[in-house]
Amino acid sequence: MTTAAPPRPATGRPHRAAGRRAARWPAWRAFLLLTLPMVAGLFLFKYVAIGWGFLLSFNDARGTIALGDWNGLENYRRLLGDPAFTRSLVTILLFTLFIVPVTFALSLGLAVLVNRLRGGRAFFRTTFFIPAAVSYVVGALVWKMSLFSGTPSGVANSLAYLLGYEDSIGWVATVDPPLYWIVLVTVRLWLQTGFYMILFLAGIQQIPAQLYEAARVDGAESEGRLFRHITWPMLRNTSVAVVLLLIINAFQAFDEFYNILASNLSGLGGADGRTPLIYLFQTALGEQNYGAGSAGAFVVTVLIVVFTLLQGRLAGFGRTAEEEG
């Protein structure tokens, strides 16, 4: 598994073996020098970390990261029995179900729209892409303190006032109806849409123009039909990749939930918008319960893997339906 194995000393045929060995040694040396930093880093921070974490998840490791106090499946049992953890799983499932289709539709729509422009394409592409330069912390800050602030001068409340709602709305604090979802979904939408729009735009630009011309000759004139019969099927691979990335990223949401709902997290009331990662953060860093934290990390990992496999499966079914139909 490691690259540290030296070339096998060929005993018995000294002369030829020595010659071959001399010729191979520079290659081995170069290979070791070039790969060793990466292999050592991945070994320590991935393999050792994950292995240690896995063992730790079967230990009662509170306030310690040492192994030895084995408690079997107790961490997993307690974790899955904790309503706060199962609630965090429901939260992230709901969030994923919202954010994935909305981002997908908006980024694809913007890509089609920008691609149709004759002039100013670069300007609008930059306009939609540049939020990707902003961190989730800054996005959360603007959303919580200005766009959706609970004061009458917040942007959303000023708009609501124009539409006739006199009372200012506490967007982040209101649980019933759960308006904080609007805040959480729109901030991520703003931050990530441009990235996926770039992927779709590149996909669209790779579609040969002859396909569209041929379709027009065959009588497919309307934009809608051209999109359904050419653009959409040709973007299949891009679409599958985008959905996959969107799901993986949504499942690992932390930054915006942590920063927008911080006062709720410390138990001051309001929505319990803990995502699994925030729950794990509090378990491991707050309570110093590294056993339960590690167990949770593996539960989340398994869920992500299952979800992405499921998506691959669904995408596979989509293809067969397409081919048959």
Add this chain to the structure above:
Amino acid sequence: MRKRHLGSYAAVIVFAVPFLLPFYLLVRNALMSKRELGSLDWHWWPETISFQGFADAFGNEAVPLAHALWNSTLISAISAPLSTLLASMAGYALARIPVAASKPTFFFVIATMMVPGAATFIPTFVVVGSLGGVNTMWGLIVPGLFSAFAVLLFRGFYLRFPRELEDAGRVDGLGYLGLYGRLALPNSGALFASLGILSFIEHWNAFLWPLVIGQDPEFWTVQVALSTNLNQQAVNMPALFAGALVAILPLVALFLIAQRWIVRGVLLTGIKG
């Protein structure tokens, strides 16, 4: 035809406005006085431009913003070129040096891509913590230097590297290290720049890992400092937005200057699914 184009422009402008709105809010709020930003009425633009927010943001001793900016600069400026170089080295060796360990090493590297990054932050914290990496600069930097995915991209690039160039180098007496250092690396500038810039952005905007490892204010990054400002009991609003504006300026500038490379990097990294 003309009508269709007018429609496209109308639609694209309707979408562009909300995308630009948050930038406008950042600038407006950063330049307002505390009193004006705290008032109950809507103001399109500050009555008098105030830079007090910037002074307050940098003068706040509880949240050392200038130091946090320095930390973020240091972390990103070290991590971006170093992580890209390490990936390029490994990628070259895996693509071009024919030794028996090549294939197992390749699987060893790409197997790590199956585990999603953020879910492993606790196991990684356990390892880094046991090595004494909490509240250290290396604890913030080193775990983020190893990207299997970047190795994969560089390997793909070097597999397509022209063999004639290498043969010419061999004739000139270059060994594998020479071929890499004198030929392969200098000829992978475009890929290096794209992945390096993406890595810079990622490290500048990272929040979870710096929050976990840099607990002491001395090791706060700019994102952790902003998050601390945001979640204080009494928030100084103009200072909050002034700090945020300063924090995004380097990356917004980078996006405007180097968009070509960033787009190329996004296309490379986005098609991994």
